[in-house]
Amino acid sequence: MSRQMSRYVAAVGWPAAAYVLSTIVAALLTKHMQPGWPRMLAAALPLPAIMWLAHAELMRLRRCDELRQRIELEAMTIAFALSFCLILMLALLDLFGAIHVTIFAAAMLMTLCLLGAHWWVRARYRYGCPPRDGENAP
Amino acid sequence: MNNHVRELRETKGWSQGQLAEQLDVSRQTVNAIETGKYDPSLPLAFRIARLFHKSIEAIFDPDA
Numbered sequence: 750m751s752r753q754m755s756r757y758v759a760a761v762g763w764p765a766a767a768y769v770l771s772t773i774v775a776a777l778l779t780k781h782m783q784p785g786w787p788r789m790l791a792a793a794l795p796l797p798a799i800m801w802l803a804h805a806e807l808m809r810l811r812r813c814d815e816l817r818q819r820i821e822l823e824a825m826t827i828a829f830a831l832s833f834c835l836i837l838m839l840a841l842l843d844l845f846g847a848i849h850v851t852i853f854a855a856a857m858l859m860t861l862c863l864l865g866a867h868w869w870v871r872a873r874y875r876y877g878c879p880p881r882d883g884e885n886a887p
Numbered sequence: 888m889n890n891h892v893r894e895l896r897e898t899k900g901w902s903q904g905q906l907a908e909q910l911d912v913s914r915q916t917v918n919a920i921e922t923g924k925y926d927p928s929l930p931l932a933f934r935i936a937r938l939f940h941k942s943i944e945a946i947f948d949p950d951a
Contacts, residue, residue: 815928816916874924876915 827866
């Protein structure tokens with residue numbers, strides 16, 4: 750595991766694990782429950798973990814250096830705009846019966862948009878590129 | 888924005904990593920500043936200027 754990845758896991762690993770675990774528990778519980786208040790409460794089980802994860806991400810972002818913060822924020826902004834437009838288009842196509850879009854497909858699309866935006870912004874700032882000859886030499 | 892960070896760093900004989908350490912940023916940030924891909928924030932520009940004992944205008948050229 751790279752140093753960057755291990756730092757990321759140390760920062761958000763526990764809340765991410767709590768999120769995955771609570772989502773699995775909520776999915777298993779709601780599967781066997783009748784519609785009503787108890788089922789709604791069970792479905793809301795991952796909410797504290799989501800808030801913990803969001804807080805951990807925010808704290809991680811605050812500890813990053815300024816270029817890294819710029820990259821993260823630019824990627825999130827681009828991904829939000831892109832995924833909003835794409836999902837709106839797919840929702841309209843779904844509304845008129847042309848295609849059927851599941852929540853899972855929409856979530857995957859949002860993730861792909863974020864990964865793509867991240868890659869593009871990092872490439873633009875040459876972030877993570879090794880130094881060229883002489884750049885790192887005294 | 889054009890800047891003279893690389894020339895100043897090389898004059899001091901520092902690597903990008905050494906400069907980054909003194910400025911409390913990542914090496915990638917120093918690299919992005921030197922290649923003109925990223926303009927530093929005002930606090931970082933002041934830190935760079937103080938480190939090289941120069942004014943901000945002497946290091947960063949907004950007209951380029």
